[in-house]
Amino acid sequence: METGDERTLKGAGKIEELFQNGFSIDSKVLHYIDSTFSNPSKEDIEKILTGESGFEKETLLRLIFSPDESMQILIEEFLEEADFTEEDVKRVAGYLSEREIHGKIIFPDERGTIKVPVTPVLLGEFIDRLNISVKLHDKLAEAVKFIASDRSRTLARVRMRNARKEFAGTRLGFLCLFFEKMGSEEESIFDVCLESAMEILQETDDGSDIYNALSGKKAASFRSLMNADRFEELLLKNNIETLLMQGVRPVSVDKEAALGKMEIIDRICLAVFGKTEYYA
Helix, strand or coil, rough: CCCCCHHHHHHHHHHHHHHCCEEEEHHHHHHHHHCCCCCHHHHHHHHHHHHCHHEEEEEEHHCCCCCCHHHHHHHEEEEEEEHHCCHHHHHHHHHHHHHHEEEEEEEECCCCCCEEEEHHHHHHHHHHHHCCCCCCCCHHHHHHHCCCCCCHHHHHHHHHHHHCCCHHHHHHHHCCCCCCHHCCCCCHHHHHHHHHCCCCCCCCCCCCHHHHHHHHHHHHHHHHHHHHHHHHHHHHHCCCCHHHHCCCCCCCCCHHHHHHHHHHHHHHHHHHHHCCCCCC
């Protein structure tokens, strides 16, 4: 069995590797940078990120150095075997802070890459968000073995690690059944269904009727579609100004997304519970 010091060194090495490999700037963060700092050059950004502390600098650093699922997937297999404790987490953060590591920032345009020092505070927040000391319930650890795709299995573990509350009661039972019944689905289908399943579980408690919660979500999507259809019918007979004067509120619904959500809920309910609710 590894000692705490051995886990600290290995864990710190994995996390430092994430900073060395770099953080790719996505379109949302890029838009924030260009709109907030008036399309700054590489040199301008370096000055901002290495200059005096301020709200804008700290906000930007937190946006950039925030672990996403793709990063967590890279280290999940290691974390599964390492069995970190909360004390280990503190030791990892302390060790990395003493090393004064730098993080690489990768832009998708001509600005290329930038390396900036990572402060102890930023490191601590980054490590906290990795949730490396979270332990899966034994039943869930067994249930994920039903997931056929290696990537989907790892993704499921990451999302459970990131869950705001532990799984117990009906939530635990549902998730175990979900993995067992849907684990053989294609990766693309499983991942989308997993996202919806985790979303509903974050909104329920350990005594909730999960089938009713899923059906309620489907009913809400159906009502949105019906309201959108009724509003479109009214628009055919009246202009928008008249409808507003009559107190009719405009309805805007992404019909394709709403229908997609209903189909996903149907897949989950039929697979896990053997039934679903139908609407004409």
